[in-house]
Amino acid sequence: MTLQHVVTETQNKMRIDKLLADINPDESRSRVQGWITKELVMVNDEVVKANYKCQVGDVITWRIPEVESLDIEAENIPLDIVYEDSDVLVVNKPKGMVVHPSAGHQSGTLVNGLLYHCKDLSGINGIERPGIVHRIDKDTSGLLLVAKNDKAHTSLSEQLSNKDVKRKYEAVVHGVINHDTGMVDAPIGRDPKDRQKMGVVENGKPAVTHFQVLNRFNEFTHIECQLETGRTHQIRVHMRYIGFPLVGDPKYGPRKTLDTNGQALHARLIGFTHPTTGEWLEFEVEPPAYFKELLTNLELM
Incomplete structure (x- = not known):
């Protein structure tokens, strides 16, 4: 193509x-x-x-080189489809689900479920990531865009590149943030000391995260984050960089944290221009039960 x-x-x-x-x-x-x-x-x-x-x-x-024949197994995995038409699909990914197959995760991924649900998906990102325009981490819940054809994929990718896609997240972080709003503008790349991690590095890709305080607790803060860019682990890296790592984050958080089985991060809202109609579409989903329970427990602490 x-x-x-x-x-x-x-x-x-x-x-x-x-x-x-x-x-x-x-x-x-x-x-x-x-x-x-x-x-x-x-x-x-x-x-x-x-x-x-x-x-x-x-x-x-x-x-793009020709896509190899697909050998990933389609699996009848229940999916929370928020929106779907002939071009795009918006899915609410649960916490704990891997987006696409990789070493150690050959089944049970979102892609396995998508292949069962949809007969046609964009092939631009290869055999392991059909339809996947962007990703969210395994333990991050929330909204994800999926392209059903290459035309939609190209349009959505360009919108992401041009910072035209609206993305808002909710997170709970360690520490009490005193100011109501803030912005982190710091480049992100591979951590030179640990190639399994990302970090703020001088030669990294530009990354901008805006955040707003939603609620303060004794030792924690509930925040909303809006992304300008979409770097790997961006919110997790940026909040650690300014001294407020995410609760439950095994990779970037402190050793002593709350048991949330992974970072307390939820992709709550996504907005984009439809690749065919040109209409602005925006979707929002509430955080999952564990996240709400966490907020309730923090209120009582």
């Missing part, structure tokens, strides 16, 4: 591999560089190198 993008003013002088990785949020930069090496990427009908600096108005054309 061949895709096309015209470079905007905000993307001027960006490296071509970085720009394409941003446009395709679930593709690694190394994979994009592989496309470039195989001459699957062209700028103004000419082959370029990965370090090419894009110019406003450049027409980038790239071809």
Whole structure:
């Protein structure tokens, strides 16, 4: 499949591999560089190198390699479908469910359930991630966008890249945040001391998180976070960076935390422009029972 993008003013002088990785949020930069090496990427009908600096108005054309035959098993897993039409699907993912198959998680994932529910899904992100435009962590609950075809996938990916998708989360963090609102603008990349973690690093990808205090407790704060960008573990990394790690977070939280079986984080709201109709759609779901129970218990502490 061949895709096309015209470079905007905000993307001027960006490296071509970085720009394409941003446009395709679930593709690694190394994979994009592989496309470039195989001459699957062209700028103004000419082959370029990965370090090419894009110019406003450049027409980038790239071809996604053919999707291999799908061998992931479709499973009859109950899904909480919030919205569905012929182009997109919005699902409320439960806490504890992995989004797509990987080593150690070959079944029981959201993708296994989606393949049973939908006969056709976008193939842009390959055989293990059909229809997956963006991800939320295993222990994060809430709303996720799924593309049913490549046209919808491209549109939604570009909206994510252009920061046009509205995403709000609820979280409970350690510590009492004294100011009512705040913003964390700090680049995120692989932690050089632990490759299994992400961290705020000098050469990381730009990442911006806005937050607002919803309620304060004795030693904890209930907050709402709104994402401008969608980096891996962004909220978890940013809140730890400013000294307020998420409750229950086994990777970025303190050793002594509340037992919530994973980070207390819920993707509550998502809004986007429909890829075919152009209509703005917005959906919201309440946090799961464990999250509400946590808030009740904190009120009583």
